[in-house]
Amino acid sequence: MLYGTGAVAILWLTAALLARWPWGIVVPLVWPAVLAAGFLAWTQALTWMPYGLPGLRVIVTVLLLAALDAVVLVALHFKAGEPVMLAILAPQVPLAFLVALFAVARARRGDVPDWRPSLARRFRTADRRARRNRCEPAPAESAVAIDVTRIDYPNCADSAAVVLYRIQGGGHTWPGGKPLPEWFVGTTSTGVDATARMWTFFREQPLSRNRQVTIPRVH
Numbered sequence: 001m002l003y004g005t006g007a008v009a010i011l012w013l014t015a016a017l018l019a020r021w022p023w024g025i026v027v028p029l030v031w032p033a034v035l036a037a038g039f040l041a042w043t044q045a046l047t048w049m050p051y052g053l054p055g056l057r058v059i060v061t062v063l064l065l066a067a068l069d070a071v072v073l074v075a076l077h078f079k080a081g082e083p084v085m086l087a088i089l090a091p092q093v094p095l096a097f098l099v100a101l102f103a104v105a106r107a108r109r110g111d112v113p114d115w116r117p118s119l120a121r122r123f124r125t126a127d128r129r130a131r132r133n134r135c136e137p138a139p140a141e142s143a144v145a146i147d148v149t150r151i152d153y154p155n156c157a158d159s160a161a162v163v164l165y166r167i168q169g170g171g172h173t174w175p176g177g178k179p180l181p182e183w184f185v186g187t188t189s190t191g192v193d194a195t196a197r198m199w200t201f202f203r204e205q206p207l208s209r210n211r212q213v214t215i216p217r218v219h
Helices: 002-020 031-048 056-077 082-089 092-109 116-123 125-132 194-204
Strands: 140-145 148-153 162-167
Touching: 002 031, 031 056, 031 082, 031 092, 056 082, 125 148, 125 162, 162 194
Parallel strands: none
Antiparallel strands: 140 148, 148 162
8 A cells, every 4th residue: 555655646746747847837746646645545445444245345435535535626615725735635644554454454354244134134024024013133044945944033022923934046936836937937946835834824823802903994
């Protein structure tokens, strides 16, 4: 990182000196070099950081660089001088260096988070049903067949039950039903009979006689 930021700064200083002499074009000399070095340092630091989602490093890097660029544009709009620009930009390289040290240390330890399972559970229909029925957040899994896993959400309120069957490699078909063209709808699982499982579930979960069901009136 230090070699790269130094090379970028030297490249700008060289270009600025060539613009001033022999062409006589007046351009800022120091703070654009620091800005370029800061851009490169933050890009490297944020892309080295382990993230829990693929592609998140690009989003974070673009947002931070855009924010830094916006601060520079605001300062230029108000005609900030060289000392003000240096005060804004000079801390960027050491800060990015500290972030890079933290990121590399995490990567070397293998501390790479994976947020995809938790997000998938967050938006999964069965998990929403479990939260609605005030079940415990940690479901129990049991194998039904080679390609079928049953997921039970325990201790729901009012003796409710929330059960999910996860089918590995199943297509847009009815498990246990008649096989359909695999090239069109995918594989039909034979590890579980969905119709029989649904009937068993509803038979074991009768509606309480004391529960009042309100049917909305259609006007």
